[in-house]
Amino acid sequence: xxxxxxxxxxxxxxxxxxxxxxxxxxxxxxxxxxxxxxxxxxxxxxxxxxxxxxxxxxxxxxxxxxxxxxxxxxxxxxxxxxxxxxxxxxxxxxxxxxxxxxxxxxxxxxxxxxxxxxxxxxxxxxxxxxxxxxxxxxxxxxxxxxxxxxxxxxxxxxxxxxxxxxxxxxxxxxxxxxxxxxxxxxxxxxxxxxxxxxxxxxxxxxxxxxxxxxxxxxxxxxxxxxxxxxxxxxxxxxxxxxxxxxxxxxxxxxxxxxxxxxxxxxxxxxxxxxxxxxxxxxxxxxxxxxxxxxxxxxxxxxxxxxxxxxxxxxxxxxxxxxxxxxxxxxxx
Amino acid sequence: xxxxxxxxxxxxxxxxxxxxxxxxxxxxxxxxxxxxxxxxxxxxxxxxxxxxxxxxxxxxxxxxxxxxxxxxxxxxxxxxxxxxxxxxxxxxxxxxxxxxxxxxxxxxxxxxxxxxxxxxxxxxxxxxxxxxxxxxxxxxxxxxxxxxxxxxxxxxxxxxxxxxxxxxxxxxxxxxxxxxxxxxxxxxxxxxxxxxxxxxxxxxxxxxxxxxxxxxxxxxxxxxxxxxxxxxxxxxxxxxxxxxxxxxxxxxxxxxxxxxxxxxxxxxxxxxxxxxxxxxxxxxxxxxxxxxxxxxxxxxxxxxxxxxxxxxxxxxxxxxxxxxxxxxxxxxxxxxxxxxxxxxxxxxxxxxxxxxxxxxxxxxxxxxxxxxxxxxxxxxxxxxxxxxxxxxxxxxxxxxxxxxxxxxxxxxxxxxxxxxxxxxxxxxxxxxxxxxxxxxxxxxxxxxxxxxxxxx
Numbered sequence: 001x002x003x004x005x006x007x008x009x010x011x012x013x014x015x016x017x018x019x020x021x022x023x024x025x026x027x028x029x030x031x032x033x034x035x036x037x038x039x040x041x042x043x044x045x046x047x048x049x050x051x052x053x054x055x056x057x058x059x060x061x062x063x064x065x066x067x068x069x070x071x072x073x074x075x076x077x078x079x080x081x082x083x084x085x086x087x088x089x090x091x092x093x094x095x096x097x098x099x100x101x102x103x104x105x106x107x108x109x110x111x112x113x114x115x116x117x118x119x120x121x122x123x124x125x126x127x128x129x130x131x132x133x134x135x136x137x138x139x140x141x142x143x144x145x146x147x148x149x150x151x152x153x154x155x156x157x158x159x160x161x162x163x164x165x166x167x168x169x170x171x172x173x174x175x176x177x178x179x180x181x182x183x184x185x186x187x188x189x190x191x192x193x194x195x196x197x198x199x200x201x202x203x204x205x206x207x208x209x210x211x212x213x214x215x216x217x218x219x220x221x222x223x224x225x226x227x228x229x230x231x232x233x234x235x236x237x238x239x240x241x242x243x244x245x246x247x248x249x250x251x252x253x254x255x256x257x258x259x260x261x262x263x264x265x266x267x268x269x270x271x272x273x274x275x276x277x278x279x280x281x282x283x284x285x286x287x288x289x290x291x292x293x294x295x296x297x298x299x300x301x302x303x304x305x306x307x308x309x310x311x312x313x314x315x316x317x318x319x320x321x322x323x324x325x326x327x328x329x330x331x332x
Numbered sequence: 333x334x335x336x337x338x339x340x341x342x343x344x345x346x347x348x349x350x351x352x353x354x355x356x357x358x359x360x361x362x363x364x365x366x367x368x369x370x371x372x373x374x375x376x377x378x379x380x381x382x383x384x385x386x387x388x389x390x391x392x393x394x395x396x397x398x399x400x401x402x403x404x405x406x407x408x409x410x411x412x413x414x415x416x417x418x419x420x421x422x423x424x425x426x427x428x429x430x431x432x433x434x435x436x437x438x439x440x441x442x443x444x445x446x447x448x449x450x451x452x453x454x455x456x457x458x459x460x461x462x463x464x465x466x467x468x469x470x471x472x473x474x475x476x477x478x479x480x481x482x483x484x485x486x487x488x489x490x491x492x493x494x495x496x497x498x499x500x501x502x503x504x505x506x507x508x509x510x511x512x513x514x515x516x517x518x519x520x521x522x523x524x525x526x527x528x529x530x531x532x533x534x535x536x537x538x539x540x541x542x543x544x545x546x547x548x549x550x551x552x553x554x555x556x557x558x559x560x561x562x563x564x565x566x567x568x569x570x571x572x573x574x575x576x577x578x579x580x581x582x583x584x585x586x587x588x589x590x591x592x593x594x595x596x597x598x599x600x601x602x603x604x605x606x607x608x609x610x611x612x613x614x615x616x617x618x619x620x621x622x623x624x625x626x627x628x629x630x631x632x633x634x635x636x637x638x639x640x641x642x643x644x645x646x647x648x649x650x651x652x653x654x655x656x657x658x659x660x661x662x663x664x665x666x667x668x669x670x671x672x673x674x675x676x677x678x679x680x681x682x683x684x685x686x687x688x689x690x691x692x693x694x695x696x697x698x699x700x701x702x703x704x705x706x707x708x709x710x711x712x713x714x715x716x717x718x719x720x721x722x723x724x725x726x727x728x729x730x731x732x733x734x735x736x737x738x739x740x741x742x743x744x745x746x747x748x749x750x751x752x753x754x755x756x757x758x759x760x761x762x763x764x765x766x767x768x769x770x771x772x773x774x775x776x777x778x779x780x781x782x783x784x785x786x787x788x
Contacts, residue, residue, distance in 0.1 A: 054457035057409050057449040065442040067416045071427050072435025079428035082420025086738045093417040094751050097410045101755055104406030105762045108399065110769075118758075149424050150738045296432035296508070303510045304439055311443035318450045318473075325454060325461055 004295035006305055007073040008284070011066055012277055016270045018062035020177060023170070023269065025056040027178025029099060029126020030171065031201065032119065038112060045119070047194055049107060051185045054326050058319065060100065072304050076147060076294040077284055081136065084145050084152035088132040095129030098122070127171055134170030138163030141276055142224035143286035147294065161223040165216045172212050173269050176205040180249065180265040184258040188327070199253055206250045206265075210243070213272065226286055230279025238278055242271035342735050349741040350422045351731065353748050355717075357414050360752055362713060363706055364408040364759075368448075369478040369527065370534025371401050372455075374562050376471035383464055389554050392771060393561070395459075397538070400766055402456045407759055409449065422741075426724055426734035429505060433498045434488045436510035441484035448477035479527055486526045490518035493588060493716070495725050517587055521580040522716070528573040529712065533705045535566025536671065540702030541767055543695045554771065560688055563698065566705070567675025574668055578631070585632035588726065589641035590650070591719035594657040596628055597621070601642040605629045609662065613654040616644070652721040660714035667708035674701055 001009075028048045035041030035048075071078040082089055102121035109115050135158040139145055142162035145152045157163075179202035186194035220228040231239055246268035252261035282290045295301065375397040382390035420427050451473040459467060491497075497513030499506045542559035584592040593599075596608055599616035605628040611621025626636035633640070643651045674697050681689045689695075720726055724734045 054453040057406065058446065058453055060409060060413070061442065061446045061449050064413055064416055064445065067420075068435065068438045068442050071420065071431035072439055073432070075428050075431030075435075078420050078431055079424035082417070082427075083424040083736045083738060086421050086736065086744070089417055089421050090744055090748070093414045093421075094748070096413050097751060097755060100410035101407050101758065104403050105758055108403050108762050108766055110765075149428065150736060154738060296435070297505065300432045300435060300508050300510055303436055307436065307439055307443075311440070311446075315443060315446050315450075318447060322450045322453055325458060328461070 002292065002295075003298055003301035003305065004073065004291050005282075007069065007295070007301050008277075008291055010305065010308060011069045011073065012273065014062050014065045014069065016273050018059070018066060019170075019173075019273055020266045020269055021055070021059040022062055023130065023174040024177040024181050025052045025059050026099070026126045026130045026171075027174035027176065028052050028182065029103075029123050030175040031178055031182070031198075033123035033127065038116060043191070043194060044197065047182060047186055047189060047191070049103075050189070051182060052103075053107065055322060056100070056103070058322060060096075063096075069304070073296050073301060074284060074291075074294050075296060077289075079149060080147050080151065080285060081140060081145055083150040084154065084157050085136045085139065086150070087154060088135050088139075088158045092129050092132040092136070095125040095132065098125035099129055126174075130170040130174050131167040132158075134167035135159070135163035137170075137276075138166030140285065141166070141227050141280065142220075143226060145285055147285055147289045161219045162227075165212070165219045169209070169212050169216060169272075172205060172209045173272070176202065176209045177265055177269055179205055180253065180258070180261055183253065184262065187258055195258070199256075199258075202253050202261075202265075203250060206246060206253070210246055213242075227276070227279055231275060234281075235275040235279040238271050238275040242268050242275060245271060342732060342737055346739065346741040347732055347735050349745040350735045353741070353745045354418055354422055356745075356749060356752060357411065357418060359710055359713065360756070361408065361411040361415060362709065363533065364404055364411060365482070366530040366533035366709065367401070367404045367537065368408045369482045369530035370532075370565075371397065371404065371538065372452075372471060372474040372478055373531075374534065374538065374565055375401060376468065376475060378561060379468050379471065383468060389557055392554060393558050396558075396766075398456055400763060401452075403759070403762055403766065405449075405452055407755070409445075411755075412445075422736055423724070423734045424736050426729065429503065429729070430495075430498075430725060433495075433505060433508050433510070433513045434491050437484040437487040437491075437514045441481050441488075444477045444480040444484060447473050448481060451477070482527050482530055483523045486523045487514045487516075487519050489716075490522040491516050492724065493522070493591075493720055493726050494518040495728050500728075518583065521576065521583045525573070525576050525580050525712075528569055528576060529705075529709050531569050532566050532573060532671070533702075533709050535562040535564075535569070536705040537562075537702035539563035539566065540699050543698035543701070547692065547695045547699060556688060559698070563675075563678060563701075566671070566701070567678055570668070570672045570675045574672060577665075577668065582632065585640065588719075590643065590646055591652065591657070591716075592632065593641060593643045593645075594652040594654045594719050595661040595715065596640075597654050597658045598628070598640060598642045600644050601639060603629065603639050604637045605632075605640040607631065611658075613658060618658075650722065652719050657715055657719045660711040660718065664708045664711035664715060667704045667711070671701060671704055671708070674698065 028051065032041075032045055032048050035044040067078075070081075098121050102118040102125070106115050106118035106122060109118060139152070139157045139160070139162070142160065144157040144160065144163075179198050182198045183195060183202055186198050217228070217231070220231065245264040249261045249264035249268060252258075252264065280286055282292070284291050284294055296304075375394055378390045378397065379394035381387065382394055451470050454462075454470045455467070455474055458470070462470065491513050494516040495513075496516040497509040497511070539559050539562045542555050545555045546559060581592065581595075584595070596605070597611065597613040597618040598605060604626045606623040606625045607627035608618050608621035608623055611618045613619070629638040629640055630636045632638065643654070674694075677694060678689055678698075681687065722730050722732075724731045
């Protein structure tokens with residue numbers, strides 16, 4: 001493996017962390033949206049607020065890390081994607097502002113009217129942001145982002161069947177992860193009613209995610225034949241892993257093993273990303289731009305990997321502590 | 333449907349829109365980020381005093397500040413994310429060529445931001461999950477990582493002023509020394525100046541909230557302490573900042589003389605140059621300025637007859653817009669000295685009478701100190717950014733070669749401006765609500781209430 005392979009691998013690990021952890025935070029916003037009226041939905045919203053409050057900012061940093069690794073390690077890819085994808089990236093950026101700010105504002109507000117307003121902004125942007133980020137992924141995967149500044153079509157690069165599929169899949173998968181994670185949080189909070197509600201949602205959105213992913217194969221067959229052939233050959237084992245892990249998580253949920261169900265749920269979603277990566281390796285911008293064509297100078301790659309290894313020594317234990325701390329019941 | 337792509341034909345309107353959008357989002361974020369850098373240390377100090385003395389007032393203040401910090405950090409995190417999007421969405425020409433050269437400080441910043449976000453989550457939400465001492469300790473990584481984040485980000489900006497650590501052949505980067513790029517000559521003065529500015533903005537900003545409360549008659553111990561702690565931090569650091577500012581100006585005199593010439597509106601390279609205060613620059617001359625003979629030469633080179641380079645040294649298309657830079661610099665310096673005087677007032681009263689000033693005029697001025705420090709911050713930032721024009725990377729890449737060729741940036745600017753207006757209104761409204769929320773009156777406070785003097 002070359003240095004560039006290691007760096008894209010690191011970037012993909014970070015992206016996986018963002019999709020699983022950050023995705024679940026967006027998904028919680030999706031459930032906040034459909035929790036019902038102010039009174040009926042109050043307890044669900046409270047649970048969502050308690051669950052994502054301490055962790056969402058840390059989870060969000062994964063996105064920044066992916067972006068920075070991209071412009072450091074593959075500057076031409078960063079420039080090509082962000083110039084061609086000007087529209088969905090701007091919309092996703094605005095969604096990120098609305099989601100993060102309004103979540104914090106709602107927590108700090110007491111009046112019902114204000115809480116409703118901020119809540120609507122939080123929940124609405126929790127749907128739109130993953131959708132637009134998904135459309136960007138779909139555009140890259142279907143080979144619509146050529147190398148160069150704004151060389152791709154400014155509209156059809158992200159407004160096309162594969163992008164629509166990826167956008168919807170991002171939202172559904174986020175909702176599924178959030179529901180799975182919230183099941184265990186609800187049980188720990190001691191609420192039978194909420195546990196049941198999120199279990200139903202986890203099962204429903206899990207099936208929906210499976211259906212979108214399966215139906216998506218048909219879309220890819222016609223709209224992104226290159227990706228399709230990769231997914232059905234070299235990446236097939238990873239696709240199967242995703243499907244099996246998804247089914248296992250649903251079975252565990254059905255039997256009420258909520259804490260354990262998180263693992264296969266995360267694997268099912270993460271494996272989708274890795275299937276995409278394996279299917280198009282060694283291309284970075286299909287159809288013809290490979291990793292080695294666009295990677296940064298080797299000295300840059302080496303330094304980036306080096307400081308990341310050192311940074312990980314600080315980061316990993318801190319992250320583990322954060323998650324463990326808030327999975328324990330509070331002290332007196 | 334296919335849209336016309338005006339590759340390599342960026343219109344002046346589009347370039348202006350991109351610059352305005354970047355200025356708006358960066359100018360907005362920089363204020364919030366200052367609180368993110370400065371506020372944790374001040375809050376942790378209050379919590380530490382509460383633990384040491386068992387004084388309930390300190391504990392209340394720490395809790396109150398932590399709440400505001402939660403809101404400000406969230407807004408800062410997302411407004412900072414937008415900037416990383418905009419680096420590519422607006423300036424892909426810069427990133428395509430130089431993304432790898434300045435990637436190192438940004439990668440390090442990513443880790444610092446991680447640590448900050450993780451420990452802030454713990455600090456804000458784990459009051460009842462950790463023993464008090466452990467909780468206090470979790471605030472320390474937040475302080476350190478906040479300062480480190482500021483350092484790393486400003487390293488990248490310093491590189492734009494003093495690009496180092498790469499070889500260029502036909503517009504392609506052929507060799508990179510990431511550490512040399514990061515630790516370029518502008519790094520020391522710029523990072524120190526910015527980190528101090530963050531503490532000044534946070535300190536004066538927090539203090540001005542309590543100055544307003546004191547003016548409205550809430551002159552109890554809680555409000556006096558809430559004023560005294562952040563104000564003291566800022567007042568002590570103000571003279572240091574002025575010294576560092578002088579260092580930064582010296583640096584410009586030798587390393588970026590065109591920027592200094594724009595700051596002073598100096599056209600011809602000359603000896604024994606006067607310092608010009610106020611005035612208006614046109615046709616190579618500064619009109620209606622107050623001149624102090626030989627002072628610029630003295631300040632820039634420690635010699636009243638020293639030669640100072642003028643704008644005429646570079647062709648007209650490489651000169652920054654003088655009036656903007658000149659006035660921004662003047663405003664920054666004026667605010668700096670006004671804050672120095674205000675801080676000295678408080679420190680002298682404190683030293684001679686062992687108490688805070690009682691004059692209403694002092695608190696009227698202090699109520700504006702937050703605004704003044706933000707004005708100085710923005711003016712200083714305009715000085716350094718506009719003073720670099722027309723270069724995005726000084727002497728190496730022009731702004732118009734960095735901007736995206738995508739059409740319709742004006743529409744994007746309109747949408748983004750709308751979102752920032754809403755964000756500003758909501759942030760101010762939420763912070764005001766937090767500040768106005770009634771205090772849970774603790775027994776200690778009721779007893780000691782108005783009998784004690786505030787102590788900085």
